[in-house]
Amino acid sequence: xxxxxxxxxxxxxxxxxxxxxxxxxxxxxxxxxxxxxxxxxxxxxxxxxxxxxxxxxxxxxxxxxxxxxxxxxxxxxxxxxxxxxxxxxxxxxxxxxxxxxxxxxxxxxxxxxxxxxxxxxxxxxxxxxxxxxxxxxxxxxxxxxxxxxxxxxxxxxxxxxxxxxxxxxxxxxxxxxxxxxxxxxxxxxxxxxxxxxxxxxxxxxxxxxxxxxxxxxxxxxxxxxxxxxxxxxxxxxxxxxxxxxxxxxxxxxxxxxxxxxxxxxxxxxxxxxxxxxxxxxxxxxxxxxxxxxxxxxxxxx
Numbered sequence: 001x002x003x004x005x006x007x008x009x010x011x012x013x014x015x016x017x018x019x020x021x022x023x024x025x026x027x028x029x030x031x032x033x034x035x036x037x038x039x040x041x042x043x044x045x046x047x048x049x050x051x052x053x054x055x056x057x058x059x060x061x062x063x064x065x066x067x068x069x070x071x072x073x074x075x076x077x078x079x080x081x082x083x084x085x086x087x088x089x090x091x092x093x094x095x096x097x098x099x100x101x102x103x104x105x106x107x108x109x110x111x112x113x114x115x116x117x118x119x120x121x122x123x124x125x126x127x128x129x130x131x132x133x134x135x136x137x138x139x140x141x142x143x144x145x146x147x148x149x150x151x152x153x154x155x156x157x158x159x160x161x162x163x164x165x166x167x168x169x170x171x172x173x174x175x176x177x178x179x180x181x182x183x184x185x186x187x188x189x190x191x192x193x194x195x196x197x198x199x200x201x202x203x204x205x206x207x208x209x210x211x212x213x214x215x216x217x218x219x220x221x222x223x224x225x226x227x228x229x230x231x232x233x234x235x236x237x238x239x240x241x242x243x244x245x246x247x248x249x250x251x252x253x254x255x256x257x258x259x260x261x262x263x264x265x266x267x268x269x270x271x272x273x274x275x276x277x278x279x280x281x282x283x284x285x286x287x288x289x290x291x292x293x294x295x296x297x298x299x300x301x
Contacts, residue, residue, distance in 0.1 A: 018103040046116040066103045070096045167196045175287035182268025187283040192260045214264035216240040220248035221260030256293045
């Protein structure tokens with residue numbers, strides 16, 4: 001017991017020392033999201049004057065870090081996709097393995113900066129195009145900057161949530177499909193009171209071969225934490241840019257609580273443009289109304 005307490009105290013001191021050092025080194029690039037929960041954000045940019053490439057590294061420092069656990073992290077950049085994201089994530093994880101038990105954030109930040117500078121200048125035009133497309137989608141301002149950071153960190157916070165190992169699999173309801181130009185959209189709904197149930201519902205749905213084969217399975221959930229009077233919420237685009245956030249925004253407007261909604265889309269080969277978001281939200285709204293997760297005053301939204 002004494003050894004365990006000494007280890008915890010050692011971790012606390014190491015984290016304090018690391019945070020002070022990083023704050024001094026990175027200045028305005030270092031952002032404190034929640035000091036009590038040890039949630040931080042470092043904006044890492046390419047030092048090249050002409051480059052607009054940047055990546056936001058968002059981290060939570062668990063109590064076991066750095067002695068026996070790595071930081072929980074997320075990489076945020078609209079252009080960072082596919083193989084690029086996988087390559088960078090693998091690099092960070094390799095660094096942690098090579099430096100077990102040591103403070104690792106400085107090395108992670110510099111590895112990200114090295115990754116940015118290593119990308120060919122010819123990629124900048126594509127990066128700028130992707131960034132502009134995402135910015136265009138986000139002009140509807142579903143989230144302020146601080147809300148966006150909080151939203152992106154919710155998923156990581158799940159790993160730190162307390163909960164029973166024997167959470168029950170909630171019942172899953174299926175909505176009526178909506179078909180437009182050979183694309184089909186179908187919503188699924190389940191009551192959830194803990195993030196572990198979210199994973200259980202997703203696993204259950206993916207046992208269905210038809211759902212597993214959908215082009216996108218977009219989802220969002222909102223869990224109301226009574227003791228803190230706050231929401232634990234998150235969403236997933238599953239390749240349909242901004243769809244998850246639009247779905248979560250709909251659930252916020254409808255004040256849906258303790259529920260998750262998954263919308264499966266089977267692409268039919270014809271581009272639908274903005275109509276795809278309308279169908280995603282309509283199918284989600286319909287099942288929320290059917291299952292009485294929307295109060296009567298908002299049923300005509």
